[in-house]
Amino acid sequence: MSECNNDCSNCGQDCKERGQVDKPRLNKFSNVCKLYAVMSGKGGVGKSMVTAQLATLTRRLGKSTAILDADVTGASIARSFGIKDKAYGSERGILPAESVTGIKIVSMNMFLKDESDPVVWRSSLITGAVTQFWTDVCWGDVDVMFIDMPPGTGDVPLTVYQSLPVDGLIIVTTPQELVGMVVSKGVKMAKMMNVPIIAIVENMSYYQCGKCGEKLEIFGRSKVDEAARQYGIEKTARIPVDNALTSACDSGKIEYFDGDWLEDVAKSL
Numbered sequence: 001m002s003e004c005n006n007d008c009s010n011c012g013q014d015c016k017e018r019g020q021v022d023k024p025r026l027n028k029f030s031n032v033c034k035l036y037a038v039m040s041g042k043g044g045v046g047k048s049m050v051t052a053q054l055a056t057l058t059r060r061l062g063k064s065t066a067i068l069d070a071d072v073t074g075a076s077i078a079r080s081f082g083i084k085d086k087a088y089g090s091e092r093g094i095l096p097a098e099s100v101t102g103i104k105i106v107s108m109n110m111f112l113k114d115e116s117d118p119v120v121w122r123s124s125l126i127t128g129a130v131t132q133f134w135t136d137v138c139w140g141d142v143d144v145m146f147i148d149m150p151p152g153t154g155d156v157p158l159t160v161y162q163s164l165p166v167d168g169l170i171i172v173t174t175p176q177e178l179v180g181m182v183v184s185k186g187v188k189m190a191k192m193m194n195v196p197i198i199a200i201v202e203n204m205s206y207y208q209c210g211k212c213g214e215k216l217e218i219f220g221r222s223k224v225d226e227a228a229r230q231y232g233i234e235k236t237a238r239i240p241v242d243n244a245l246t247s248a249c250d251s252g253k254i255e256y257f258d259g260d261w262l263e264d265v266a267k268s269l
């Protein structure tokens, strides 16, 4: 068999790489078993918090876990884990940072002089950076990797769905968002791209009174079960508004936070 020149049009071989050669290849010193994207229709609904919690729970289940932060202009994953390290290179590629419990993380903040510097880039550069996080980072052996997607259905989600081997999608939303069309756009995009939707998470679903335990649906009645039925999604989860969660994310201590709302989803991955 002649050596692959990455051009299927001039090759008669029927190999397993056929038609795949244009896709970005994972760094050659890495192996990722399962890849899940976490997306939301809009920003600020808790997508990064859900990504961080899912990674934490997956790690607690004993799996080697990683997060690729594809929310390049709004990167907040490193902060949730208290990571301040800059990116380092080795002859095998860029080395991910490691959280306290050993979650491997790559986020744009690790490449900025100051994490408050804005990333004022055209979308082609942003998608290029996300692709490089896949091809140039030496991730090593990873059981489960999560991609924290930028909100919406723009260039980066398109690149991720089209060119990375995504096994499934987790949609994060709020009760207010479920009323509008934002979520259905994300669902339709995933269906167009043939990416299975694993779960839908309704964040800020209710507030639980610390004294009497009553659950108050402060942003309106939960619609997550209805939406799951409508879109044919098997798993749902509800996360309350919780002050302790805000502090855990904002002080870089998400790994120490005890919340079991996403345990079922994490186990199913």
Ligand code: ADP
Residues within 6 Å of the ligand: 040, 042, 043, 044, 045, 046, 047, 048, 049, 050, 076, 203, 204, 239, 240, 241, 242, 243, 245, 246, 247, 249, 250
């Ligand atoms: P996104 O990734 O969708 O932009 P984030 O996950 O960064 O949103 O969340 C935005 C802010 O809201 C963060 O400060 C986070 O700690 C806080 N937050 C998210 N979900 C909750 C919740 N259920 N209870 C309290 N604070 C939350």
